[in-house]
Amino acid sequence: MDNDTDMSYKLDKWNSDLARGLIPNNVILSLYIITGFMGNSIVILIYGFKMKGNKEERYFIPFLATADLWASLVCASFGIALNLMQAQFNNTHLCKAWWFFAAFTTFCSASILLIIAVHRYLKVCRPLEGQMTLKWKRFALCLALALAFTLSVPMTHFYGSVPFPNEEEGIVGQRCSRLKSTNKTGSLIFGGIFVLVTVVVIISLISLYSRIGYTIITHFKYPKRTAKPKSNIDTxxxxxxxxxxxxxxxxxxxxxxxxxxxxxxxxxxxxxxxxxxxxxxxxxxxxxxxxxxxxxxxxxxxxxKSSAKRRKEQTNKKVVHKFTLLFMLITVIFLVCYIPKVIIMLLEARNPRFWEEFSDFARPGILFVYRMYIINSITNPIIYAFLDNQFSTEMKKMVRICK
Structure with a gap:
């Protein structure tokens, strides 16, 4: 009994030491939660309920903001729980559920970004061909949810509470991570599918926006000249x-x-x-x-074809290009934030002792890079505020009302 008490004391002390070293990470994750909740809530409120008139260019923004809102809340709170229970995460069912919802929200966000890229490609590069109707937009969103769900379900099989040994103290804790006892072939197949889907999404985003960017640059470099109508007719x-x-x-x-x-x-x-x-x-x-x-x-x-009509058309083209640049910036931030996570997940899959081999000093830095993907879910409202004038106007109105 005394031995069990001593082991429990050592385990509590070790877990407390690990959690104490991760306090800066918890502070950052708490900021992620606050910023992600407030920013995305404002985006949903303004784009979904405040803005009137044509919403063609902004149709997907409320859906992306909803996915980002849940992603920031679920993933950041999950990260705090993992930090506080680095060696004492004994509830394997909670671990599986958290991994599922974290994967589902992030996959939803990535899928919606891919849909937006296809939508922008059709509007900018194929303006005279078939566009995404409201029916197809809704179908694409449903397909994104189905794809995210399909890719997230295997997380419940491959992740759970795993032994986390401390050889110096002679104790073994439990942490929420990839299971070592699962079928290795199945784990490799799942990892291969995950990598394949990720690579396809990244290449698709880069290819689509490269073509879009080239089209926009060409348009501004060689603008079409429209002849002005003559008022006097001689013959x-x-x-x-x-x-x-x-x-x-x-x-x-x-x-x-x-x-x-x-x-x-x-x-x-x-x-x-x-x-x-x-x-x-x-x-x-x-x-x-x-x-x-x-x-x-x-x-x-x-x-x-009056001058007023031409000015209206030029304005509409600028709106299309401006929103395309907005979504391009969002996608670039997505790639920068997610690529490190994918690399670490691949290393984790190849080396079962990946997290155990890091020192207590190096682990906080690796965890920060590993969770950088949450930044993607909290920066989008900031981008909207700077690049969408109508969003900025509505937000200022809300601030004045609150005062």
């Missing part, structure tokens, strides 16, 4: 020549604008079209030139 022949060139530009630009942004004002076009009739009649009276049906239709096309 019917000159009018036809100028109008035909303008019709080509009008048709091309109209298709691009409507496909890219999904916004097209019929009322504005009718107003502009009515102005064509008056302008044409006035010109015929003053100049005495008889307008043919073809030249009249060409004149309509000229005024139909």
């Amino acid at each position: 019917a022949g000159n009018s036809t020549t100028a109008d035909n060139s303008q019709v080509v530009h009008s048709s091309s630009d109209n298709q691009l604008s409507e496909t890219e942004t999904g916004m097209h004002s019929v009322e504005t076009d009718n107003t502009e079209l009515s102005g064509v009739v008056q302008s044409t009649a006035s010109t015929e009276k003053t100049s005495g030139v008889k307008r043919t049906p073809n030249s009249t239709m060409n004149g309509k096309a000229i005024v139909f």
